[in-house]
Amino acid sequence: MDETQVVIMQKDKGTGFLEKELASFKIFEHENLIVNVFADYIDNPSELFVYMKITTERDVLDWEFLAIYDYYDEERIISGGVTNVSEIEDCYNPTWEIIFPFNELELEDQIQNILNLHFAELMDVYETIKDKESEYSE
Numbered sequence: 001m002d003e004t005q006v007v008i009m010q011k012d013k014g015t016g017f018l019e020k021e022l023a024s025f026k027i028f029e030h031e032n033l034i035v036n037v038f039a040d041y042i043d044n045p046s047e048l049f050v051y052m053k054i055t056t057e058r059d060v061l062d063w064e065f066l067a068i069y070d071y072y073d074e075e076r077i078i079s080g081g082v083t084n085v086s087e088i089e090d091c092y093n094p095t096w097e098i099i100f101p102f103n104e105l106e107l108e109d110q111i112q113n114i115l116n117l118h119f120a121e122l123m124d125v126y127e128t129i130k131d132k133e134s135e136y137s138e
Contacts, residue, residue, distance in 0.1 A: 003028050006025055006037065007021055008107065011039065013041070022102070023104050030057070035053035037111075050100050052098045053095055054114070059093055063136035068129065069094055072122075076117055080117045081100055082098050
């Protein structure tokens, strides 16, 4: 089984540079869905959060771009312990930023669970939109 090593780095708010390693682990499935991942504080310096951008596993057609966003159910991802899901529309393919609390003991399982939920949602969306090209091509 193939695996990918993921390293979570803390991002410095002032410079935007990654400054220190917080965790590393292996991902065994759907690692190609990760665009990037890092950790940062939101408001409270004692509450660290993971920011992970995820995308599609393939380049999508022009008409599919909006259709995927229209039919993608963010609640499915939120059920995986995610604090926030937001669409990132300035990317080539549909992309979402996922934010959730950093918990080193559960991080590997949580990221794998999010990727599994995201992949399942993408497969459902592809099935739903497969006959909708005419609606999005006009």
